Amino acid sequence: MTNTGVLKTVRPVVSLSGATLTPPPMNPATRERLEANLAQVKTAYEANPDDPENIIWVGRRTAYLSGYHEAIDIYTEGLKKFPDHYKLLRHRGHRYISVRQFDRAIADLERAARLIEGVQDQVEPDGAPNRYNIPTSSNHFNIWYHLGLAYYLKGDFENALRCFTENKKFVYNFDALVANSDWLYMIYRRLGREQEAKTLLEPIRNDLSIIENDAYFKRLRMYKGEIAPADLLGTGGGDLDRELALATQGYGVANWYLYNGQIEKAKEMFTQIIKSPSWAAFGYIAAEAELNRTAK
Structure with missing residues (x-):
C-alpha cells in the first residue's frame, strides 16, 4: 500500500x-x-x-x-x-466526489449498487462518531446516497431522483430521513415538480429527534417556512464553524432564493460559499457545480 x-x-x-x-x-x-x-x-x-x-x-x-x-x-x-468489493467501491466513489471526478464516482457507485443487490443491509460504522456514538446510516443507504449526489452534481436530476427514491427503502431513522429528503426536495424543485416537493415535507415535523443531521433538518424546515433563510446561517461558534455553516446551510439558502425567483441573490450566495475554505463539504461542491454549469 x-x-x-x-x-x-x-x-x-x-x-x-x-x-x-x-x-x-x-x-x-x-x-x-x-x-x-x-x-x-x-x-x-x-x-x-x-x-x-x-x-x-x-x-x-x-x-x-x-x-x-x-x-x-x-x-x-x-x-x-x-x-468486487462493494464497500471499497462505495468509499472510492465518495472520494471521487471530493476530488470533483463525478463520472468516476458514478461508475464506482453504480457498480457497488449492483454488487450489493440482495445483500442484507448492515449499519456502516462511523469514522467520525456523533456525540451519542450511534451510527445513522447503512451500507445500502450510503451507496445510493452518494450515487444520487454524484448525478445531482452533474446536473442529471432524473438519475439523481432515481437514486434517492431507491434510497427511501434504506431509511431507518430520522437522520437518514432528513438527509435523503433534503436532496429529494431539491431534485423535485429542479425538475419543476413542486407538488411532490411539498408532499415530501409533510413528514418533517419540528419535533423529530435528530442525532447528527441537523443541517439537513434545518434546511427542510426552512423550505417549509418554519425558519427564515437569514436565521439558517447563524452567527455562533468560531470562524471555522461559521465557514462550515456557510458551505452547508448556505447552499440551502441559495436554493431557496433560486426557487423563489431571486436569481441574483442565489448567485451571490453560491459565490460566497465557494470563497469559504470548507471545499470538501457537499454544499460547497454543489455551489461550485452550479456556478460552473451557469458559466458555460
Whole structure:
C-alpha cells in the first residue's frame, strides 16, 4: 500500500473552475487525534493486509486528513485484490466526489449498487462518531446516497431522483430521513415538480429527534417556512464553524432564493460559499457545480 508512513503532505484538489484547493486550517489537537487514528489503523493493516476492512479504514482515516487523492490510491490498490468489493467501491466513489471526478464516482457507485443487490443491509460504522456514538446510516443507504449526489452534481436530476427514491427503502431513522429528503426536495424543485416537493415535507415535523443531521433538518424546515433563510446561517461558534455553516446551510439558502425567483441573490450566495475554505463539504461542491454549469 502506498503512503503507509505518517501523512505529511497531500496532493491538492482542483476545483471545477481549475482553482487549486489546499487543505483548510485544522485545530492542532484535532490533527494530532486524526493522525493517531490513522497510525492505529495502519498498524492493523500491516498486521493483516489481506483484510479489506483494514484497507477501507486506512483510506477513510487518510481522507479525514484531507488526503483525498491518497485515499483513492489506497482504495484502488485494495480493489486490485478485491475487485468486487462493494464497500471499497462505495468509499472510492465518495472520494471521487471530493476530488470533483463525478463520472468516476458514478461508475464506482453504480457498480457497488449492483454488487450489493440482495445483500442484507448492515449499519456502516462511523469514522467520525456523533456525540451519542450511534451510527445513522447503512451500507445500502450510503451507496445510493452518494450515487444520487454524484448525478445531482452533474446536473442529471432524473438519475439523481432515481437514486434517492431507491434510497427511501434504506431509511431507518430520522437522520437518514432528513438527509435523503433534503436532496429529494431539491431534485423535485429542479425538475419543476413542486407538488411532490411539498408532499415530501409533510413528514418533517419540528419535533423529530435528530442525532447528527441537523443541517439537513434545518434546511427542510426552512423550505417549509418554519425558519427564515437569514436565521439558517447563524452567527455562533468560531470562524471555522461559521465557514462550515456557510458551505452547508448556505447552499440551502441559495436554493431557496433560486426557487423563489431571486436569481441574483442565489448567485451571490453560491459565490460566497465557494470563497469559504470548507471545499470538501457537499454544499460547497454543489455551489461550485452550479456556478460552473451557469458559466458555460
